[in-house]
Amino acid sequence: MTPQFDVLIVGAGLSGIGMACHLSKECPDKRVAILERRQAIGGTWDLFRYPGIRSDSDMITFGYSFRPWGEHKVLADGPAIRQYIEDTAREHGVDGLIRYGTKIVGASWSTEHRCWTVAAHDETTGKQLTFTCKQLVSCTGYYNHxxxxQPKFPGEEHYQGLLIHPQKWPEKLDYRGKHIVVIGSGATAVTLIPAMANQAGHITMLQRSPSYVMTVPGYDKPxxxxxxxxxxxxxxxxxxxxxxxLQQLVYKAARRWPRQVRSWLLNNVQKQVGPDVDMQHFTPKYNPWxxxxxxxxxxxxxxxxxxxxxxxVTDKIKTFKEKGVLLESGRFLEADIIITATGLQLQSLGGMVLTVDGHKVEPSKQLTYKGVLLEDIPNFSYLFGYTNAPWTLKVEMSADYLCRLWRHxxxxxxxxxxxxxPAGEKLEESVLGSLQSGYVQRGEHTLPRQGRSLPWRVLNNLKADRTMLLHDPVADAWLELRGPTPSRAVPLARRAA
Structure with missing residues (x-):
């Protein structure tokens, strides 16, 4: 069986387009295709369309290093990011590699044929599709698109208003003059509220517990x-x-001196909300980061x-009523619209089912190697960005590493x-590490594991990752390389004891 492609990339979002651009420069002789389920480039930034959607990292570091963000606006909105990804794909000639509307059902590796067979279907026509490739790269992120x-709230069947999850935002929603309750206190909630406040009658953030909120400049004046x-x-x-x-300084300081960083963050909030706002609403029970x-x-x-x-409002929901939400304190919040900014559902590999020689693979039982490859899965890689820094930083280094590896x-x-x-390396800890966010706690069992030490441990450390991915030799004792025929076989490196 002759593979149709050398590299097949799953996903045409920020990660997938970045991977394709690196390939076009570093491995221009490779036959490459990108399979994208949606009908447009952008991934996350095409999916989410709620008011005010924006990056939560500055665009100077969130954007691609090979195509600098050209504006001085620090946090870009969703449409601007989507356009940036589209322009990057076009300028680097990878937009023509994309096959839109292609949903992958599963992928199977054959040792006999030394390639992946990818089963998919065209979501427009329903036609069954098959692709083969030497290298399969998942750029699907870590949540269910x-x-x-969407938690089940008591009494929600009695509510007569509009109930919306931000991931399924209605097109052209008219919320002028409406009373709105946003359930949640994370990045989506703090983005929605200022974006909707000027047109809404009133908007309330209803949270069970507060999050740390930090002000950043809107415009890069220096x-x-x-x-x-x-x-x-x-x-x-x-x-x-x-x-x-600055990003590394804040993160490292938060891990080393949590009380001092906590005090600094809360003092900044106090100065901005003024004396009339109860600081309990902005004082989390956990440490920064x-x-x-x-x-x-x-x-x-x-x-x-x-x-x-x-x-x-910081309280718990007792029940939904016809006209709003009754809280455990007895307070009632009137609501024409309730927005459940309650988070994501984690999902590995975009829901793709993997098999190796007929045996189903559970990604959640596999270790991650250098944060890029998965244990015991041949010719497969999974681009996964940073959780404590801009996502793209890690994705770009991973893409560069893969190009180095394939050239080698x-x-x-x-x-x-x-x-x-090696035996005994695996820990019961996902690649998201120590994050305690609700969506992580709910779904980390779906994600790959990490180990006790490098290269099986995910450090989320820019300096260490740069050394490991960009400078260390690609061949080591834990990466088995084999040639296509016995006469060209590459001797196995000795495994660690």
Missing amino acids: DQGF AAFLSYFLPRRWVYGIARWRNLR DERLCAVPDGDLFRVIREGKASV MDAVGSDVMTPRA
């Missing part, structure tokens, strides 16, 4: 100033270096609260790579 997390005097590439380099250092910090540009959330256009395999006459972990 079909359905967000970079804008420097752009009058310095070349664009210099300004970009300076701003990117500065932002990366046990869950991701929520970023708001120029304190827009705090501004609409100060102006009385929005409010925050070509050079030594190998066509199959398989990570093999």
Whole structure:
């Protein structure tokens, strides 16, 4: 069986397009295709269409290093990010590689044929499709695109208003003058509220427990100033270096001195909400970076609260009523619209079912190798970004590593790579590590595991990952490489004891 493609990429979002762009530069001779279930480029940024959707990382570091973000707006909105990904694909000539409306059902590896066979179907015509490839790369993220997390609330069948999950936002929703309750306190909630507050009659954030909310500048004034005097590439380099250092400083300080960072964050909130707002609504019970910090540009959330256009209630829901929500405290929140910003549902590999020589593989039982490959699965990779820094930083390094690895395999006459972990390495800890967010606790059992030490441990450390992925040799004792025929077989590296 002759593979149709050398590399098959699943997903045309930020990760998939980034992977394809790296391939076009580093491995231009490879036959590549991108399978995308949706009818457009963008992934997450095409799926989510709720008001105010934006990045929660600055675009200087969230954007691709090979195509610098050209604006001085710090947090970009969803349409701008989607356009950025589309423009990148077009400029690097990978937009023509995409096959839209293609839902992957499963992928099976054959040792005999030394390739993957991918079963899919065209969601428009219903036609069954089959693809074969040497290397299969999943760029599907880690959550279910079909359905967000929608808890069942007591009495919700009696509610007569509109109940919406942000992942399924109605097109052209008219919420002018409406009373709105947003259930949740995470990144989606703190984005929705200031975006809707000016047109809503009133909007309330109803939270069971608070999250840390940090103000970031909406506009990069230092970079804008420097752009009058310095070349664009210099300004970009300076701003990117500065932002990366600041991100790492805040994260490391939060892990080392949690009480001091907590005090700093809460003091900043207090200054912006003013003396009339009870700080219990912004004082979490956990330490900073046990869950991701929520970023708001120029304190827009705090501004609409100060102006009385929005409010925050910390309580538990007793039951839904016909006209709103009754809380356990006895308070009633009137609501024409209730938005359940209750989070995501985790899912590995976009729901794709993997088999190796007829045996089903459970990703949640496999170790991750260098945060890119999966234990005992030949010629398969899974691009997974950072959780404590901009996602794209890790994805780009992973894509660069894969290109290095594939070039090395070509050079030594190998066509199959398989990570093999030593006995006793596996821990019952997912690749999301110590994050305690609700969506992580609910679904981490679906994600790959990590080990006790490198290369099986996910460090979420930019410096260490840069060394491991970009500079360390690609051949080591844990990566088994084999050639296509006995005469070209590459001797197995000795496994660690």
